[in-house]
Amino acid sequence: MSAKPRISKGTRDFLPGDVQKREYIFGVMRSIFRKYGYQAIETPSIELTSTLMGKYGDEGDRLIFRILNSGEKVTKADIEALKNNRLAQFVNSISEKALRYDLTVPFARFVAQHQNDLSFPFKRYQIQSVWRSDRPQHGRYQEFTQCDIDVVGSDSLLYEVECIQIFDEVLTSLKLPGFAIKINNRKILSGIAQKSGADDHLITIVTAIDKLDKIGEQGVISELKQKNVPISAINILQPLLTFSGSNAEKMKRMWDFLEGSEIGMSGMNELQQVLDHISELGLYRGRLEFDMTLARGLNYYTGAIFEVTVDDVKMGSICGGGRYDDLTAQFGLKDVSGIGISFGADRIYDVLNELDLFPNTTESSISYLLLNFGGEDMISSLELAQKIRQKGIDCELYPSKAKIQKQFKYADARKARFVIMIGEEERDSESITLKNMETGIQENINRQAFLDKL
């Protein structure tokens, strides 16, 4: 029965110190989300396959973890489909459920399902795990935590402004020294395609531009050529890939470029309003940067799109998001606009570790460790432990009468701030010996006086 303990690839255990650091990040987020009026909801980890499939593109669909039907139901396996290499059909014959791939699609399902119990605009936050059968690699896990806020039921641009404020406030509160909040608008991308005369290649263009960071200008051009985007269109697009300057300069050039494209102008107008509001309000440490090459891969965005990158850290974006207008329609609830952003908790964790930004208080430690001298002494200690806890303070009694060195070694390992000893002498005099583990100073004090001071 004995086997070497192993964990499934791409998953992680979190030790006490890890959990405390993660809780620090989630705690900062929660308090800020709540300040902006967002309320927590939770959806199940398991969704019907039909809820998830077809929402994330072909690549996304492939990365969804499927759950096998239980018991006798697997006998319905479609062997013919398997033999003929129709794998999707085979999988569907033995699986009706899947693990949550992100928080947005289940949220859209939630809103459609509970629409009569919600008041709109509905603002929610959600901090839960998601699963993707990506090939595990450094910083990429098969199970990870997403921290999302979304608002549905309003197309007000004030929520674009709010999302930017929340990016800024969360990351500033986490003490990141500097970061760029990149913004673009899908309508601007549509306008670009239109003005290039490649309207019907919009998805190809968006997908290629999305990879600019990774494959560079020439890579994007090659991909566009390969996917049969007309050379004339590519020639018009190419200069946009290397656009630089201030937001105002970039805006000016795009106003000119997009002139005559109704959808492009609409995107520019939205963007301008958001930029204006943010200049009025100011940001803490974030810089809002218009980036017309920002595309975001996900199919469902229709308006503003965001991505956040941290200065001086080699890592992709740590946050993203955007506006989507059609998401709940897939679940029968039409004409509901929404906007949402997502914080990548794992990447943020890595950044805070790399920049040494976690507060010291996330160290796991215990206030009082009571040594155990057995017998009646032990009972006195047990009773004192109860009284310390009644004051709301954490403490632990060593479980057995072990050698004192061993007990002190445990106190060190547990980072105990104080050690309490009750031996025969202390028991008779109703006192305790209290050792400050930082200073090493040890003193005998009256037990009741000690409790009164807590």
Add this chain to the structure above:
Amino acid sequence: MSAKPRISKGTRDFLPGDVQKREYIFGVMRSIFRKYGYQAIETPSIELTSTLMGKYGDEGDRLIFRILNSGEKVTKADIEALKNNRLAQFVNSISEKALRYDLTVPFARFVAQHQNDLSFPFKRYQIQSVWRSDRPQHGRYQEFTQCDIDVVGSDSLLYEVECIQIFDEVLTSLKLPGFAIKINNRKILSGIAQKSGADDHLITIVTAIDKLDKIGEQGVISELKQKNVPISAINILQPLLTFSGSNAEKMKRMWDFLEGSEIGMSGMNELQQVLDHISELGLYRGRLEFDMTLARGLNYYTGAIFEVTVDDVKMGSICGGGRYDDLTAQFGLKDVSGIGISFGADRIYDVLNELDLFPNTTESSISYLLLNFGGEDMISSLELAQKIRQKGIDCELYPSKAKIQKQFKYADARKARFVIMIGEEERDSESITLKNMETGIQENINRQAFLDKL
């Protein structure tokens, strides 16, 4: 693309009010667990099948959710096994991973895997979801939350005492009026089997006695007969099923009954020490009750076993646990004794709802809602909202210049405590109109004075 939104059977969405109530329960537990020196860990939802299978008995194995291998790997499906109805073999050919079934086995895997990074005795708490493919029914879900504490690396009975104290403190803090903490010891059950002359039927006896609550005395007797436990043994066992009286009375009868059984005496000695310590320390609202028919189905318990039931509520046990001596050995770490208890968060939630014990503060509401009158007024409101949040207070700006009735309706739905209005007049006079939504009283106050008072 439109489909009626549905959720997978046996799973649940949690709306904001639900999440707040659940967080209240978890918050009480966390603070008490920490006071006793327990530290949080987390393990992945996905474990290797080999980690989980064979640890929960045949029935448990059947209820484990299996995850389908991704992509091309399903082509390795063992069709022959399927045709010959060797379902387990077929399933193993297409699935290497499974969803966590409880928190104890993954914890044992965790301890064995990280033994060099932990200090023993290692005390941890863990509040995470588990999944079981049980037939969904009232109060039984396929995905639910377990709240566990465990200590490994010590066989000290002080931890049995501590577990009882923690049951008592958590449930008292949650304001349950009365509850019984039932205790037994697997060694006493072994002694009973031995003294009945049915040593080799121990598992059968434990399994049957475990169902006493559900099937009654006659049901247990029938099951024992059916499973070929000798009539002579059943005759000796039967009187134990209806034992009643105080702990002292029951202990006295069991000391007599078990005389001569070494293992039985060992269990009685352990139990006596625990009962004695608890009488010395006292409990808040819990009653500790020796119940020699308490068996607990899980295979891995070896010493004390616990179950908690709430007075005046028709529901099975809401907590359980016990000592296990061999669990980490399954992962190669031998001679490590452990003890753990689990709180059933979902049942506790239902009990608190039924007895109306949730505090009012779990109602979701917002402190300030700012109405939106558009244009410059809106910008003044946006700026004020930012200043309110800078004071750490939650507020929301209505997203668009809707009719005032509609905005007030939203304020009601969001349970806003105050509504703030900034129209032209207030903008000119740098004031706000503040409406207390509880009293209905409305007043005009200076904006800076309002902020200073926050």
